[in-house]
Amino acid sequence: MAATNVKVAVVTGGNKGIGLGVVRGICKQFKGDVILTSRDSERGVAAVKALEGEGLSPKFHQLDIDSQQSIATLKEFLEKNYGGLDILVNNAGIAYKGASTAPFTEQAAVTVKTNFTGTLNVTKALLPLIRAHGRIVMVSSRVGRLGIVKPHLQEKFNSPSLTEAALVTLMDQFVQDVAEGKHTEQGWPSSAYGMSKVGMTALTKVVARQAASMDDVLVNACCPGWVATDMAGTNARLTPDQGAETPVFLSSLPAGSPTGELWYLKKVIPWDTHFS
Ligand SMILES: NC(=O)c1ccc[n+]([C@@H]2O[C@H](COP(=O)([O-])OP(=O)(O)OC[C@H]3O[C@@H](n4cnc5c(N)ncnc54)[C@H](OP(=O)(O)O)[C@@H]3O)[C@@H](O)[C@H]2O)c1
Numbered sequence: 001m002a003a004t005n006v007k008v009a010v011v012t013g014g015n016k017g018i019g020l021g022v023v024r025g026i027c028k029q030f031k032g033d034v035i036l037t038s039r040d041s042e043r044g045v046a047a048v049k050a051l052e053g054e055g056l057s058p059k060f061h062q063l064d065i066d067s068q069q070s071i072a073t074l075k076e077f078l079e080k081n082y083g084g085l086d087i088l089v090n091n092a093g094i095a096y097k098g099a100s101t102a103p104f105t106e107q108a109a110v111t112v113k114t115n116f117t118g119t120l121n122v123t124k125a126l127l128p129l130i131r132a133h134g135r136i137v138m139v140s141s142r143v144g145r146l147g148i149v150k151p152h153l154q155e156k157f158n159s160p161s162l163t164e165a166a167l168v169t170l171m172d173q174f175v176q177d178v179a180e181g182k183h184t185e186q187g188w189p190s191s192a193y194g195m196s197k198v199g200m201t202a203l204t205k206v207v208a209r210q211a212a213s214m215d216d217v218l219v220n221a222c223c224p225g226w227v228a229t230d231m232a233g234t235n236a237r238l239t240p241d242q243g244a245e246t247p248v249f250l251s252s253l254p255a256g257s258p259t260g261e262l263w264y265l266k267k268v269i270p271w272d273t274h275f276s
Pocket of ligand 1: 094
């Protein structure tokens with residue numbers, strides 16, 4: 001692995017929406033290279049050009065979080081050019097529209113595959129590259145509050161001894177129970193997106209425990225708020241830059257700050273906070 005003195009930050013799904021705002025925000029405060037990643041190279045390069053027009057200098061690398069090959073290629077690039085990684089913001093995500101007529105079985109499988117499994121695969125691949133004082137940020141959501149699953153499942157997701165393998169099994173079980181038409185009786189919600197974010201917040205806690213022996217590596221999740229993007233629509237209250245504020249803040253948390261927590265408006269909140 002190449003050892004270099006240049007620090008580096010990676011943002012997933014950086015070509016638009018909150019991810020683009022996160023790239024912009026990190027570029028303004030981070031002393032190192034900021035890699036804007038996008039699954040579509042054309043959209044990614046266009047986003048980099050737009051930020052260059054604002055006087056910022058992000059770099060581009062392709063990353064489709066659904067593809068292990070794409071993840072491996074990014075990992076090799078980071079190893080070769082930087083010898084490590086200092087900031088990882090897992091922002092990429094999908095949501096079916098409320099009006100979608102896609103069967104719930106499909107929505108559950110596809111949404112969990114990207115938002116949970118894709119995020120897990122990126123984090124698992126890149127965690128060994130994270131250097132001392134590294135920061136990992138998961139852009140989760142208030143929609144994925146713990147209370148959307150029944151108490152026996154809450155206990156499992158919130159267990160301080162939950163392992164990565166056990167979490168994967170739980171998420172697979174959700175998808176399978178939906179496919180078998182028994183998710184409600186088994187205590188799961190009828191929100192594929194919400195469940196994918198429950199998985200992402202639980203993953204944050206698992207990864208924070210995995211990183212506990214590393215030197216000042218903090219792993220946190222956040223809700224960015226209700227942000228006007230292609231995902232949330234134009235009625236949402238916040239601009240993408242406003243939505244990016246908490247993830248950007250978490251990317252530079254000072255040593256000794258909390259880890260394995262869920263944040264909103266730059267403050268730790270209980271996982272089961274109800275929002276109006
Ligand atoms: N907007 C909100 O109110 C809100 C609230 C809570 C949480 N969030 C979360 O915030 C994050 C960003 O959402 P957003 O509102 O900015 O949505 P968005 O405008 O739809 O942007 C989503 C980004 O994720 C990318 N993406 C999707 N699948 C990907 C994949 N397989 N590999 C790599 N990139 C992928 C998209 O790329 P393409 O352009 O190629 O599709 C896009 O860059 C998501 O995790 C979302 O769940 C949003």
